[in-house]
Amino acid sequence: MSNISAAPPEFDFWEFVSCSRCQLPFASDSGATVPFWLTECGHVVCNTHLNIDQSCVQCGMANIQLVPLQREMDAPMSEWFRSIPHALDTVAYAAKFQQETMAFQIRYYKARQQQQRAMIDRLKRENVELKRTNEILAHENAQFRQHSESGYQYGGEGEPEPSDVLNPNGKRPMNDADHYRPRTSSSRSTVTPLGPNRLTLPPGQHPPSLSSNPSQDLALKSHSNSRAQFKGGSAAQRPGSSRFLE
Structure with missing residues (x-):
């Protein structure tokens, strides 16, 4: 050994x-x-x-x-x-204790800094989105205000204005006047249409007969002519009819 x-x-x-x-x-x-x-x-x-x-x-x-x-x-x-070794051990322990304490604190604030950085980046992105949305809404509001002002400028209250969109014929149709008519406190929500003015016939003129079926009108006309001819023929054949006619 x-x-x-x-x-x-x-x-x-x-x-x-x-x-x-x-x-x-x-x-x-x-x-x-x-x-x-x-x-x-x-x-x-x-x-x-x-x-x-x-x-x-x-x-x-x-x-x-x-x-x-x-x-x-x-x-x-x-x-x-x-003893120097004992003193060095004490110094080494003190150095280790201080180093671990500082390292723990540094790691803590480093993690907090990363969290705050992520939150700041997210808030920056949200701020950009909000600015973009605000610009879009402001642009739409300006367009609505312009359309509203142009509606009154084109003919006054309730009158239509030309549309911004061209039809197939290359023209701008007139928009609905009710769309630009300001709302009132009236309970009626629909517009009562106005009928045409009343027509007066001259003396001696009869109003024309109206029918929705042309074939039916033609049949009625031929039937009337047949009855007239039948009455005329029968009257000529009866005795004394010629004298009666005279």
């Missing part, structure tokens, strides 16, 4: 923390440690090399503030001693 190498121990920065003056380690194998201090100028000093005038033994900065060095400290000093 192959030998499996043991995993390297996890990196711990506290292993390398020591005094800036004497390099005394903060964590020793014996467990016995002396107090350590962290200066505001960023140096670690053991209690042995702590200056009484509160100056830094490493850089000489005067009137510095000191914080007791320990594993549990407040931020931001605690971040100075964190």
